Amino acid sequence: MKRIAVQGIVGSFHEDAAQRYFNKKIEVVECKSFTSVCELVDTDKVDYAVMAIENSIAGSLLKNYQLIRDYHLRIIGEIYLHIQMNLMAVKGVKPSDITDIYSHPVALQQCVEYLEQYFPNANLHEGLDTAAAAKLMSDEQLPHAAAIGNLRSAELYKLNILETGIETNKKNYTRFLVLAKHGNPTEKANKASLCFEVGHFYGSLARVLNVFAENEINLAKIQSVPVIGKPNEYTIHVDIEWEKLENYDRALHQALKSVSSLAILGEYERSEIYMHDQ
Template identity: 50%
Template sequence: MLLQIMESEKLKIAIQGVKGSFHEEAAYKYFGQDIETLECESFKRTCELLKLGKADYVVMAIENSIAGSILPNYNLLRDYRFHILGEVHLHIQQHLLALPGTKLSDIKFVESHPIAIRQCDEFLSEHPEWIVKEGMDTASSAQAIVSEKLTNTAAIAGEAAAKIYGLDIIERRIETNKKNATRFLILSNDVVEQKNANKASLSFQTGNAVGSLAIILQCFAEQNVNLSKIQSMPVVGKRNEYDFYVDVEWKKQSDYDAAIRKVLKHSVNFNIMGEYVKNEKV
């Protein structure tokens, strides 16, 4: 009974994918091992669990150093308006996994998440005879090989998935860029003030006047606030109108505060999505 109570008190973290996924690895890196990860078939499902209070937090990939921004997730950030509590950078090492005893010559099909496939384009191009299929997640592709006893199929996934599902790594480090990294956001229903915050994620719209975006960017520059990322997304149903998502970093809180005051004068639908401590470690 005591064990059940203790387990019920663990933080519940919604992740896209299954056990052994990179999302689970990112959750462990941020929260530690003493958590319960909730497996979800889609990013939208993770958001629904958080919205309904069935999860305490969501771990969501937002960009990869090879594949770029994960654009559909920006739409989810806009629709659900969760608070960004923090970020995690994870060094991604992709391996080719298969059932024990499987040889490279036995492979006819390779399956993984679309982003993982893109990360391994160069390696896959060396095997044009393989049929590459997109799956829900890296780890779920590994899981399917075991559950369906697929002797002619390999999955692109991480080492954790190989260990959990008992698969052999028949080719290591098949990612094109060995500095491959993914940035994950930690999402919360509640605004949680972060002491020593030095990074923020913001969203806003601009007017249609010439140079309107440049004026806003200049506001940051004048206050010594570094713009580390900018992403634009079309406003649904409005031609030639865009939401801009930016990440900014600062050394002095007063500089950041002054920049925000200036930007408010030149933007529309301004929103501070989260203020948090920049994650330096990959």
Template identity: 55%
Template sequence: MINGTPRVAIQGIRASFHEEAAFRYFGEDIQTIECNSFKQTFEALKNGEADYVVMAIENSIAGSLLPNYSLLLNYNFPVIGEVYLPIQLHLMALPGVAFEDVKTAMSHPIAIRQCVDFFDDYPQIKVIESNDTAACAKRIRDEQLTDTVAIANTLAAKLYGLQILERRIESNKKNFTRFLILTTHDNAVKVEANKASLCFQVSNEVGSLAKVLNIFAENHINMSKIQSMPVLGRRNEYNFYVDIEWAAQNEYDTALRHILKYTQNFNILGEYKRYEEGVQTIADGQ
């Protein structure tokens, strides 16, 4: 940290949804470290250029961001928190541009996927994929593009001086993205956790995974997420990424002891507080 200000690495640039998620978790007194890729955010943390990483892991419409699960395992930085961010997507342009003048729309491919219903109604608009929502807004301002709109959030419109032509163009108004907060092992602070992210493998036999899931159920552990990923270069072998929640610490401890008998390459990716709307976890000592 610099003078107590957290350095937070994000994929994308300022005013992206990743920065909005960082603000929601840490507050706005942060130094944003802009990175071109998710891997670059982990490298920034590894090289001491950042104190934290904020990384999207799933979206309620587009689904899981599968490559990011591999980054979790490969870099082995602990997950210390999470943020659920409502995704509100707006169509924005230079001031004075009319909707009838628009020929092209730019945004991140996941954002575009979340707005397919809107663009089905306007087939004359060419949709172009880019690497970041906020970067599209910035490009419109920098290049003074008068026939192009960006799909981004209100932060981007405000920061880059654009006007919003159409609000809330996302297909599902209850759309949200879940972001994970990661840091180094040295920087991680022990908290009274009630959620964990795990990764493990099971044998390729009938009922192997069911045995693990039954142990969770028997110990009143709620499994809120399960994601499988093939183990690179190994036929019929999978990593299972699981998020679990609990009310009693002793039940969580008991469940872990028992599932160790039925798993291989077991990893605790992080133990942290489940996100609750309006609770700023960094202020609670994390």
């Protein structure tokens, strides 16, 4: 059975993403931080890790880009999860009983309109993850509290769903990366994550991006990440997609002439974005 490290506990969105990606029985290893997740992969204590890298509302997790590079991890896959938020509580609790609501800070933020409309006076409590909030309801059997999280955590911790789909934006996705210590060479790869640095002169970045365009490479994402300890210096992270492998190989060879450094963080199969309930 493969061991997969995730940030958070069983029932979290990270664990949900891991289950969906591997689609078979796995052993999920719970971690309190993203750093711990990377350490477990680096020290061979787990086979893979699943780590969030961006959310369609909250944006990119810049620290996680840095962790991937610091630990020299390889991206071997990706999965997009449709994030649906639900209000849940222990059996017998009615909406009129609720004085306190627990969840992850980002989850609370994503449900702010619902909370302002229906629970304007409730005390909001921020925790490590949505599943931990659900577990707290179950462990403590809180009679005046509710948690916000996914359907899986409600099922795991035997909570009643009081309301589904309470997030403000219904097209809310999180992209998760699947990480390993070594790359997975795959003939089916049609996407890659690269990072590079260019010199400080006009047109230096455009020159690299033009190489991709000229070789019919689609630029799916571009993100600048500050270089720690070096003011005004940035590493450029890009996700690129291709139809023909020879175009990718040629573009990579040409791009090397216009960068001061370049690293391939991973080559993998592009994931489709599916709508499904959480």
